[in-house]
Amino acid sequence: MSINEIRDDFPFFKDNKLIYLDSGATAQKPQVVLDVMHDYYTKYCANIHRAAHGLGNHATKEYEDARQKVADFLNAKKKDEIVFTSGATSSINLVAYGFVKDNFEHVIISGLEHHSNIIPWQITEKALHVIDSKEDLSVDLEHFKSLLKKYPKSFVTLTQTSNAFGITLPIKEMTELAHQYGCKVLVDAAQSAVHTKVDVQDLDADFLVISAHKLYGPTGIGALYIKKDLHELCKAFQGGGGAIKEVTYKNTLFMPIPYMYEAGTQHIAGAIGFAKALEYIDTIGFDFIQKHEKELIDYAYENLLHVKDVITYGDTLNATGNISFNIQGIHHQDLGILLDKQKVQVRVGHHCVQPTMQSLGVEGTVRISFGVYNTVKDVAVFFAALKRSIEMIKA
Amino acid sequence: MEETVYNYKEDFELFDDDMDKYEYIIDLGKKSVTLNEADKNETNKIKGCQSSVWFVVRKVDDKLFFDTDGDTVIVKGLAFILAQIYSNHTPQEILDFDREKLKILNLDEIISPVRQNGFTSMLNAIYARAKEEL
Numbered sequence: 001m002s003i004n005e006i007r008d009d010f011p012f013f014k015d016n017k018l019i020y021l022d023s024g025a026t027a028q029k030p031q032v033v034l035d036v037m038h039d040y041y042t043k044y045c046a047n048i049h050r051a052a053h054g055l056g057n058h059a060t061k062e063y064e065d066a067r068q069k070v071a072d073f074l075n076a077k078k079k080d081e082i083v084f085t086s087g088a089t090s091s092i093n094l095v096a097y098g099f100v101k102d103n104f105e106h107v108i109i110s111g112l113e114h115h116s117n118i119i120p121w122q123i124t125e126k127a128l129h130v131i132d133s134k135e136d137l138s139v140d141l142e143h144f145k146s147l148l149k150k151y152p153k154s155f156v157t158l159t160q161t162s163n164a165f166g167i168t169l170p171i172k173e174m175t176e177l178a179h180q181y182g183c184k185v186l187v188d189a190a191q192s193a194v195h196t197k198v199d200v201q202d203l204d205a206d207f208l209v210i211s212a213h214k215l216y217g218p219t220g221i222g223a224l225y226i227k228k229d230l231h232e233l234c235k236a237f238q239g240g241g242g243a244i245k246e247v248t249y250k251n252t253l254f255m256p257i258p259y260m261y262e263a264g265t266q267h268i269a270g271a272i273g274f275a276k277a278l279e280y281i282d283t284i285g286f287d288f289i290q291k292h293e294k295e296l297i298d299y300a301y302e303n304l305l306h307v308k309d310v311i312t313y314g315d316t317l318n319a320t321g322n323i324s325f326n327i328q329g330i331h332h333q334d335l336g337i338l339l340d341k342q343k344v345q346v347r348v349g350h351h352c353v354q355p356t357m358q359s360l361g362v363e364g365t366v367r368i369s370f371g372v373y374n375t376v377k378d379v380a381v382f383f384a385a386l387k388r389s390i391e392m393i394k395a
Numbered sequence: 396m397e398e399t400v401y402n403y404k405e406d407f408e409l410f411d412d413d414m415d416k417y418e419y420i421i422d423l424g425k426k427s428v429t430l431n432e433a434d435k436n437e438t439n440k441i442k443g444c445q446s447s448v449w450f451v452v453r454k455v456d457d458k459l460f461f462d463t464d465g466d467t468v469i470v471k472g473l474a475f476i477l478a479q480i481y482s483n484h485t486p487q488e489i490l491d492f493d494r495e496k497l498k499i500l501n502l503d504e505i506i507s508p509v510r511q512n513g514f515t516s517m518l519n520a521i522y523a524r525a526k527e528e529l
Contacts, residue, residue, distance in 0.1 A: 331467035333446050334421075338469075341413045363446075392418055393468055 001288065007373045009280075019344045019378045019385075024163055024191060024322045024369030026213045029273075030280050033217055037273040048268055049242050049259070063268050066275035067258070070223045073278040074208065075199040078228055083258040084271050087222035088190035089116040091209035092157070094224060094261060095186055096120035098237040099207075106154035108147050108183070110139050110169060111359060112162040115352040117188050121157075129154070133359070137167045137314030144174060148181040156185045161192035164351035164367060166297075166319030168192065175204050184230070190214055190222075194371070195293060195321045197286045200225050212270065216371070217277030221270030224261070231257045240264040289372050293321065296370050296379055303383045307390070313360060322369035324351075330393050332366045338389035339366075344382050396492045399480045404499050417469065424472030430464040441513070441520050446470050448517060450478075452524045457485050459528060461521065473502070474517060481521050489525035494518055 007013045009030040012020070020028060040062065046055035048063045064079070071079040085091045093116075100107065100121075107126040109117060111133040121128050129147050132140040148154070156178040161168045175185045186207035189198045193210045200208050207230075211222040226234060236243070236254050240263030245253040254260040281289070301317050304310055309328035316323055326332055336348030349364040350357045357364060368382060410416045430439075430449055439449040448465040460482045463474035480497075481489055502514060 331446060334467045334469050338414070338417060341417060388414075392414075392421060 001284065003292065003373065003375055006284065007375075010373055013373065017343055019381050021368040021370065021374065021378065021382055022345045022347050023194075023371035023374070024214070024367065025347055026219065027194065027216045027371045028373065029218065030216055030277070032280055033273045033276045036276045037218060037269040040269045040272050047265055059268055062272050063266070066271040069275035069278050070210075073198075073282070074193075074210075074223075074225055075201050076225055077201065080256070080258055081200075081225055081228055083224040083226060083261045084266055084274075085209075085222050085224050085261070086220050086267070087211040087213070088188060088209040089211075091207075091222055091224035092116055092186065092188065093120045094237050095157075095207050095209075095226075096124050098234045098261065099184075099230070100124065100126065100155045102235065103233065104153075104155040104184075106151040108144075108151065108154050108156045108178075110158050112137065112139075112165065112167060112169070112353065112356055113157075113159055114163050114188065114190070115354065117157055117159060118355065126155070127151075130355075133356075137162070137165055139169050139174070141170070141173070141177075145177060148177060148183065153182040154178075156183045157188070158185070159188040159191065160198070161189075161195065161320045162314075162353070162356075163191045163322070164353045164356060164365065165314045165324045166316075166322040166369075167314045168196075168318075168320045171205075172203050179204065191321060194281070194289075196290065200227075206230055212274035212277060215274070215277050216280055218267075218270045218273040221267045221274050223274070226257055234260075236260055238263045242266070284372060292372060293370050296374055296376065297323065299376050300368060300379050300382075303379065307383075307386065313365065322367055324365040324367045326362060326365050327390060330390065332364050334393055335366050335386070335389050338392060339382070339385050342385040342388065344385045346382070396480050396484060396488070397496060400496055400500065403476055403480075407500060420472035420476070421468050422472070423475045424465070424468040424470075427471055427475035427478070428462050428464070430462060434462075435464060441516050446513075448474050448513070450474070450517070450520055450524070452528070454528060458483050459486060459489065459525060470513065473514060476500075477517055477521060481525075486525040486528040490522065490529070494522070 010028045011031055012028040044055050044058040046059045048060040050056060067082050068079045070082045076082060085094060101124045105127055106129060107121040108129045110131050129151060131147060132143040134140050158169055158174060160171050171187055178185045184206040187203060187205040188209050190211045192198060194215045206227045208225040213219040234257060243255055243260050243263035245255055297319055300323050304325060311326045311328060313324050332348040339346055347367045351367055407416055430451060434451050435449050439451050441448040441450060446465060446467045448470055451462045453460040461478035463478045465471035465474055
């Protein structure tokens with residue numbers, strides 16, 4: 001398999017001169033994903049879990065097969081450990097209201113969390129404790145241990161890979177530590193799952209969240225893994241059709257998880273597209289993905305070192321999926337505009353990690369993030385455009 | 396004001412591509428005055444911009460003058476253009492000037508939708524200050 005063959009799978013790149021280095025925000029979609037969603041809407045569009053007719057059964061089967069595919073992808077023991085949500089953000093919010101709100105006082109997070117893993121804990125009025133980061137932005141495990149000692153039986157919720165800096169946390173080790181202190185652990189794998197094999201059993205995660213659109217799947221759908229042992233402790237979050245066994249004016253009997261958390265008509269086409277995207281990743285394989293993306297990171301890092309006045313953050317050479325930087329004396333927003341005008345798409349700004357940016361004393365950064373379809377040439381074009389932008393501003 | 400807008404329109408038309416337009420805007424940004432730190436305060440800061448932009452208003456003989464600054468050089472250049480258009484006019488003249496006339500500059504072609512929100516915020520600030528000074 002070559003990168004050119006992979007690029008041919010993505011209609012976005014056909015006759016398109018844009019250099020897309022913003023897959024951390026959302027990845028492009030292969031044709032096979034679009035095809036299965038189109039098939040649902042054109043050949044067997046029907047609601048799921050309700051109809052007695054064949055179309056409905058067909059749609060239900062595809063939807064439930066998609067759940068099984070997500071379970072397999074994450075190596076969950078059972079498919080009913082997978083809840084479809086609208087994405088990682090809604091998954092975290094679901095856990096905040098359905099599990100954490102009534103069971104925990106303290107929440108422990110890393111210093112690299114996305115706003116979506118900060119705000120729900122503020123809204124639910126939990127005492128939030130932030131693990132110190134070291135100078136290289138790696139997590140300070142000694143501080144983590146001290147927080148666990150001080151606040152045992154807390155809820156620990158950690159990003160596996162930082163969306164802004166590509167730093168990967170030692171999740172397995174941290175989960176083990178947290179469990180020693182009676183904590184439950186949520187892993188935010190929104191950024192990591194497209195770059196590395198995520199195995200919920202190996203990580204021993206209690207909850208894990210992913211978003212399809214960062215995995216070459218459609219927007220508006222994601223998954224929440226909930227370890228089976230915890231299902232009894234989870235409470236209903238939203239009420240509606242499809243989530244209940246029986247409703248009277250006095251009371252409602254809910255279905256078990258996952259259905260309890262899938263009230264209302266679901267994003268059926270999205271789930272089907274999501275599963276196809278995961279299948280697509282499987283056909284490429286993580287060995288190939290990691291080798292290729294490491295080449296891109298190495299090449300970018302090597303070039304970045306030669307950019308005058310560059311400021312990098314953390315262990316850039318070992319970053320996963322994205323690299324963040326600034327140029328001394330130049331605002332990242334200026335670079336974003338000038339790169340865009342040269343048809344290079346990157347993300348500039350605070351990347352929804354304002355507290356992390358505050359701790360670094362910056363407003364934001366330029367972030368380049370990779371998908372499996374990116375080439376060394378893409379990175380070379382980016383650096384040529386960056387050079388021109390810097391020259392224009394500093395002239 | 397309209398004449399200044401046309402002058403900028405003519406300037407922009409000299410350029411074949413966006414990068415040249417941006418180079419011109421960057422040059423304007425570099426040429427514009429730099430406000431002293433005391434003036435870069437919350438009162439003078441334009442709300443609604445992605446980056447920080449400040450407008451200081453001076454009144455001389457019934458006319459308003461806008462001094463601008465920003466932490467990004469492109470926004471500084473755009474702010475400078477607005478300051479040149481609206482400075483040296485009375486508050487009533489500013490309020491009577493239809494901001495739709497700025498559309499001939501085609502700034503929407505060279506600024507992103509997010510930036511356009513910031514641009515609108517700058518314009519709103521100019522008209523608000525003119526109203527205050529009536």
